[in-house]
Amino acid sequence: MVWLPWIAAAAMAADGEALGWRDRSGANVQVRSFPGARIACLHLVVGAGAYPETPQRHGWRHLLEHLVALGPERDLDLKLEAVGAGLTADTYRDYAHFRVWGPASEGRTMVAALAELLRPPKIGEALLRRELSVMREEAALREGEPVALAQAWSNAFGLGGLDPFGDEESLARATPADLLGLWSGLFRGANLVLVACVPDRVREWASWIRESVVWPKGDAAPPLPRRTAGPGGRLGSVAFSGGLLAAAVPAMDTDATAQALAAALAVAAKAEGARVVYTPTRAPSLVSVLHERSPNALENARRLLESASQRDLQSAALRATEWLRRQLADPLTAGLWYGVASLHGSSSEPETLLERLSGLNAEGVKRGLRRFEPGEAWFIEGLRP
Amino acid sequence: MIAPWVLWVLGNGLRVLELPNPGESTVTVAAAVRLPELSPSGLAAARTLAEALRAGSSGFSRARWLVEGSLAGVMPSVEVARDALLVRLTAAPGRHLVAASYVADLLRNPDLGRENLQRAWETARRERRDLWESALDPRAADFERLGPSQAAAFGRWLLRPERVAVSICGPFAAGQGASALKVRLEDWSPQAPSRLPHGLEGQPVEQAPRRGDLRVWRWTLPWEDLSDGAMGRAWLVASALGSGKGSALFRAWRVEGGLTYRQELRIEGRAEGLAWSLTVARSGPWRAEDALGSLRGWVGRWTEADRRRALAMIDRRGPSPLNDGVLALTGVEPWRPLPWEEAELAAYWAMKTGRALDLGAWSAAARDTPLEELRRTALDALQRAQLAWDPGSSNSG
Numbered sequence: 001m002v003w004l005p006w007i008a009a010a011a012m013a014a015d016g017e018a019l020g021w022r023d024r025s026g027a028n029v030q031v032r033s034f035p036g037a038r039i040a041c042l043h044l045v046v047g048a049g050a051y052p053e054t055p056q057r058h059g060w061r062h063l064l065e066h067l068v069a070l071g072p073e074r075d076l077d078l079k080l081e082a083v084g085a086g087l088t089a090d091t092y093r094d095y096a097h098f099r100v101w102g103p104a105s106e107g108r109t110m111v112a113a114l115a116e117l118l119r120p121p122k123i124g125e126a127l128l129r130r131e132l133s134v135m136r137e138e139a140a141l142r143e144g145e146p147v148a149l150a151q152a153w154s155n156a157f158g159l160g161g162l163d164p165f166g167d168e169e170s171l172a173r174a175t176p177a178d179l180l181g182l183w184s185g186l187f188r189g190a191n192l193v194l195v196a197c198v199p200d201r202v203r204e205w206a207s208w209i210r211e212s213v214v215w216p217k218g219d220a221a222p223p224l225p226r227r228t229a230g231p232g233g234r235l236g237s238v239a240f241s242g243g244l245l246a247a248a249v250p251a252m253d254t255d256a257t258a259q260a261l262a263a264a265l266a267v268a269a270k271a272e273g274a275r276v277v278y279t280p281t282r283a284p285s286l287v288s289v290l291h292e293r294s295p296n297a298l299e300n301a302r303r304l305l306e307s308a309s310q311r312d313l314q315s316a317a318l319r320a321t322e323w324l325r326r327q328l329a330d331p332l333t334a335g336l337w338y339g340v341a342s343l344h345g346s347s348s349e350p351e352t353l354l355e356r357l358s359g360l361n362a363e364g365v366k367r368g369l370r371r372f373e374p375g376e377a378w379f380i381e382g383l384r385p
Numbered sequence: 386m387i388a389p390w391v392l393w394v395l396g397n398g399l400r401v402l403e404l405p406n407p408g409e410s411t412v413t414v415a416a417a418v419r420l421p422e423l424s425p426s427g428l429a430a431a432r433t434l435a436e437a438l439r440a441g442s443s444g445f446s447r448a449r450w451l452v453e454g455s456l457a458g459v460m461p462s463v464e465v466a467r468d469a470l471l472v473r474l475t476a477a478p479g480r481h482l483v484a485a486s487y488v489a490d491l492l493r494n495p496d497l498g499r500e501n502l503q504r505a506w507e508t509a510r511r512e513r514r515d516l517w518e519s520a521l522d523p524r525a526a527d528f529e530r531l532g533p534s535q536a537a538a539f540g541r542w543l544l545r546p547e548r549v550a551v552s553i554c555g556p557f558a559a560g561q562g563a564s565a566l567k568v569r570l571e572d573w574s575p576q577a578p579s580r581l582p583h584g585l586e587g588q589p590v591e592q593a594p595r596r597g598d599l600r601v602w603r604w605t606l607p608w609e610d611l612s613d614g615a616m617g618r619a620w621l622v623a624s625a626l627g628s629g630k631g632s633a634l635f636r637a638w639r640v641e642g643g644l645t646y647r648q649e650l651r652i653e654g655r656a657e658g659l660a661w662s663l664t665v666a667r668s669g670p671w672r673a674e675d676a677l678g679s680l681r682g683w684v685g686r687w688t689e690a691d692r693r694r695a696l697a698m699i700d701r702r703g704p705s706p707l708n709d710g711v712l713a714l715t716g717v718e719p720w721r722p723l724p725w726e727e728a729e730l731a732a733y734w735a736m737k738t739g740r741a742l743d744l745g746a747w748s749a750a751a752r753d754t755p756l757e758e759l760r761r762t763a764l765d766a767l768q769r770a771q772l773a774w775d776p777g778s779s780n781s782g
Contacts, residue, residue, distance in 0.1 A: 074640065077630035082690065084697040086629065130643030133669070137646035140599045140668035144515045241513035269455055272439065272447075293512050319455055326458065384513070 017202045020347075025189025025215035028342045030196065031206045034331045037199040041101040042114050043335025045193040047343045048094050048164075049221035050185045055159070057182075059135075059166010060174050062091040064182050066131050067123055069098065071116045074127075083109050091164045093153075094224055094281045095343060096186075097336055104199050111208045114194070118216060121183060123176040132171055139168065145290050147239040149277065152246040152378045155235060156286060160227030188218020193339040197331035223344060224283045232377045240382035243295040245302065246288040247371035247378075252280045252341070253349035255364070256371070258320070258356035260287040263368030265323065266308070266316035270301035280340045282349065289372070295381045302372050313362035321357040328354065390552065390731045392741035393563060395571045398547030400735040403563035404554040406724070411457045411475050412555030414484040414566070415728040416492060417736035418470040419548045422656040424587030425527035429509070430539040431465045432526060436505035437496060437540070438463045438472065444490040450474060453483065459725055467522065468654035469733055470543070475725045478556050482565050485553060489569035492549060497540045502533035517647065519594035520601040520664050523773070530584070538582045546573050550735035552728045593774040598668040604677075604770035609658040611738050617750020619652060622763045623661070624751075625687065625695035626650050632698075633691075633763075637683040638665065638676060654737070661766055673776075677767060684763045692756045699751055 020030040051061060069089040070076060080086055085102020098117055100110050146165070153161035192215065198205045229248030245267065249257040261278060267289045268274040274291040291297045305312075327333045328350055341349040371377060390402045423431055441447040454461045459475035472491060476484040510528040551570065553562035594601050608619055627634045627650025638645045648665040665676075734742040754762075 070640070077635075078694065081629045081631040082694045082697055084700050133643040134639055134646050137644070137666070137668060140597070141517065141647055141666055143596070269451060272451070272460070292515075315455070319458070322458055382513075 019202055019206050023189060023215050025217045026220060027189040027192040027194065027215040029194045029209060030338060030342065030347065031202045031209070032195065032197050032334070032338070033200055033202045034197055034329065034334070035200060037104075037197070037331045039101055039331060040104040040107060040110065040196070040198040040205075041099060041331040041335055042110055043195045043197065043339045044098040044100075044114060044117060045195070045336070045339035045343060046096040046098070046186050047191045047221050048092075048096070048186070049191065049224050051182060052160075052225050053093065053162040053164055055162070056170065057174070057178075058162060058170035059164065060171070060179065060182055061096060061186070062164050062166050063131065063135065063171055063174055064121075064179050064186070065089050065091045065096050066135065067121050067127070067179065068117060068183070070121075071113070072119045072122055076113055076116055079109065080113050085110055085113070087113065092279050092281075093161070093164055094283055095340060097339070099332070099335070101332060107198070107205060108208055108212075111205075111212050114209075115213045118187065118213060120180070123179050125176060128174070128176055128179070135166070135171060136168060139165070143239050144242065144292060145240075148237050148242070148244045148290065148380045148382070149288060151235060151237055152244055152286060152288060152380055155233065156229045156246065156248055156378055157227045157284070158230070160225065184218075186221075187216045188221070189215045190218060190220035192216075193342045195335035195339045195342070197335045199331075227284055229284055232375055232379070234374070234379045234381065236381050236383040238383045240380065241295070241384040242290060242292040242382045243298045244288055244290050244380040245298045245372050245377050246286040246380075247368075247376065248284060249287050249371070250284050251282045251349070253352035253356070255356055257287070258353055258360055259364050259368030260371050261324075261368070262317045262320035262357065262360055262365045263372060264289045265320050266305055266313065266365060266369070267298055267301045267372065269316070269319065270304055271297040274298060274301070280337050280350075282340065282344060286378075299379065302369065305369055310362040313365040316365050317357065317360035317362075320360070321354065324350070324354050324357055389743065389745070390741045391563070392735055393567070395546070395567065397571065397574050399570055399573065400550035400739070401563050401566045401570070402550065402552040402731050402735055402741060403560070404552070404727070404731065405557055405559045405562060406554060407556050409554065409556050409724050410478060411459065411724060412478060412481045412484050412553070412557070413473065413475045413725040413728040414481075414488040414551065414553045415725065415732040416472040416488055416549055416551045417729070417732040418472070418543060419736050420465075420468050420470060420543070420656065421581070421586045423524075423589060424584060425525045425590050426531050426535075427539070427585035427587065428465075428524055428526040428589065429528040429531045430536045430582075430585050431470060432509040432512070433502065433506045433528075433531065433533075433536040434540045434543070435463045435465045435470060436509045437501050437536070438491060440496055440501050440505070442487075442490040442494045443496055444494060445487045450487060453477075453480065453487065456480075466654055466733075468656050469736060471729055471733065473725055473729050481553060481555055481557050481562050485562070485565035485569055488551065489566065489573075492544055492551075492570070493573050495540060495544060497537040499533055499537075502536050506531070506533055506536060516594050516596050516599065516601070517666065519592075520603065520666060521649065521651070521662075523591040523594060523601075523603065524589040525592045535582045535585070538579065539585055542579050542581045545575055545578065546570065548736070550732045552732040552735070554724050554728045554731075591773055593776055595776070599666055600668070600776040601664065601666050602671075602673050602776055603773040604663045605773055606661045606766050606770040607655065607658060608652065608661055611658060613743055613746035614750040617747040618754050618758070618762060620699060620747055621692075621695055621751035621754050621759055622766065623650055623652055624698045625691055625759060626684070626763055627663070628695070628698045631694050633680060633683045633687070634663070637680045642676070642679060644669075644671065644676065654733075661770065663770060673772070681764060681767050684760060684767065687756065687760050689756055692759055695759070696752060699748060
């Protein structure tokens with residue numbers, strides 16, 4: 001095991017410290033300090049490279065995430081909550097994200113919980129059926145924003161944009177053996193990144209992690225399959241009564257992504273009640289602006305911005321910079337950015353994106369806005385009365 | 386934990402609260418305006434008024450509010466809760482005088498002109514709520530029997546100092562924030578109270594949300610004792626029953642039963658006091674009585690470990706005011722001591738009780754509640770809670 005101390009990232013507090021190493025299993029581990037933070041947060045990022053979504057196993061990673069998050073003894077939440085800590089888990093197209101967070105004084109409990117997450121799950125038929133029943137209820141409740149986002153992704157990227165939520169038919173096909181096989185394929189050293197965001201005592205946290213966590217061994221997963229966005233278009237959605245504007249962007253550290261993010265925040269600020277959705281990834285993806293209630297608010301806001309002053313556009317760039325700076329300064333969110341960047345060996349993309357945002361001028365924001373124009377962007381119009 | 390707030394009652398009845406905090410990076414001014422029990426037309430009037438207030442005041446336009454908010458990275462908000470209208474502006478440090486001016490002017494000089502109210506009525510009427518939002522606040526709003534002039538009259542009746550509490554927090558010296566509010570609001574003395582337009586006050590009408598096979602069950606129970614001791618006990622019970630993934634609701638219905646994905650327990654505002662609410666959605670077959678029975682069984686088996694977990698959750702997660710309920714005590718997102726939430730809650734609590742919020746006292750009362758009392762209070766609440774509606778027969782039997 002090699003320790004590689006490096007200079008704290010620009011976005012971290014000036015006295016921030018970081019340690020990183022690659023475990024023998026191939027897992028990438030980082031411990032980053034966030035001086036003054038009131039909590040610590042362990043981010044485990046599990047790459048999806050070996051198992052991208054396909055119609056045959058649509059949603060299996062999501063189902064596995066539900067089962068893994070319970071813990072091998074199905075008591076992980078209870079153990080964490082007993083000390084005021086907690087766990088969240090999410091499945092995205094390119095990775096899954098497990099987040100263990102809590103008071104920094106409970107570091108050992110949190111690291112122990114992380115170690116449990118990395119143990120092979122116990123998946124029996126009864127447990128699987130029960131969790132599928134929960135997921136059917138989750139699917140029944142789904143409406144609005146996630147449905148519109150899934151529609152935009154599918155239309156932009158075809159099968160490459162398949163929503164990881166899954167569908168009932170493919171989920172019902174999954175057996176315990178399938179899911180254990182999936183676990184073995186995903187939870188292997190070189191496919192795992194841990195970013196521990198802690199207030200202080202970086203070396204102590206690193207020691208706990210080295211002592212307690214047994215990483216499953218395994219080679220690197222293949223890179224994410226290439227997906228390419230088609231031309232934009234306009235669609236209706238009966239599952240939604242708002243509006244969605246989505247622009248295709250390349251990897252997270254590019255000028256185009258920085259421009260689109262600033263433009264999206266400018267649109268969202270003009271259309272009150274709107275919000276921007278972007279999931280960091282090194283693959284092509286979407287920057288989306290959503291208005292939950294009004295189908296036309298976003299398009300109206302975008303048109304208004306065509307005549308916006310230089311100052312207004314520049315302030316959009318400042319807002320975007322500030323947004324990312326906050327993301328990277330918050331232990332609850334920063335680890336996802338660094339973890340995703342590190343999945344394939346780098347960790348500098350978040351800083352590169354921040355640099356690009358902070359160097360953005362009004363012309364750059366205008367270029368970003370062009371990505372949201374009809375013909376370029378995907379527009380989902382909510383048709384639900 | 387939220388630090389103690391200092392409360393002043395001005396000569397016109399307005400309550401002002403202040404919490405200076407040199408460590409904060411934003412300033413927040415929040416106002417809570419007491420709402421009566423609203424009929425469907427009254428709810429439409431409140432939502433129309435909120436939309437009208439989002440346009441800003443005659444002195445400070447909506448664009449200026451948005452600029453202030455964007456400099457702090459927090460958008461301003463005007464929301465209708467069950468028993469309060471909540472207004473909040475978060476601004477950059479050093480802007481406490483500006484933020485106080487904006488909120489004070491909005492309360493004193495709202496744009497209740499016909500044009501703004503017509504626009505607000507149309508926007509509010511078009512608002513769509515998703516199924517879960519409707520489940521948590523199932524009150525029906527009737528916009529068709531409400532004209533802009535009634536909404537204006539409602540606004541004039543509602544916005545009076547004796548119905549309002551305003552809080553301010555941020556990095557300023559003690560007394561500076563309160564002084565900024567007092568200077569701008571102590572001479573606020575509107576004309577003699579006008580009459581509340583006929584038909585706006587009244588019993589709310591609740592509608593069961595439903596989509597396809599998906600139905601919603603909702604039980605409620607009034608909670609009238611708002612003393613700090615009682616609130617501490619209520620907080621502990623809510624935490625044990627519904628806060629986090631180790632809560633009785635989550636374990637009994639989701640983890641063990643595999644019955645539900647979403648289930649929520651809240652303590653909500655009411656025109657009089659508060660109320661517990663337990664809400665669950667289910668698309669598959671469901672026997673509500675059996676499900677409640679399994680929940681009661683779970684509560685009956687609570688041990689000291691469950692009580693400790695509930696207390697740990699209280700330390701982790703402070704209550705926060707949401708637009709559909711006052712004390713959202715459930716959920717799985719990490720607690721963050723967001724100063725604007727603290728400010729909103731402090732204003733709400735002063736409006737509600739006339740007292741400054743003292744979460745330290747709540748917390749102490751929660752800690753003093755023994756396991757047996759925790760169990761008894763929870764079982765009693767589950768026994769006496771009333772089903773808000775019949776969600777339909779085909780799946781419930």
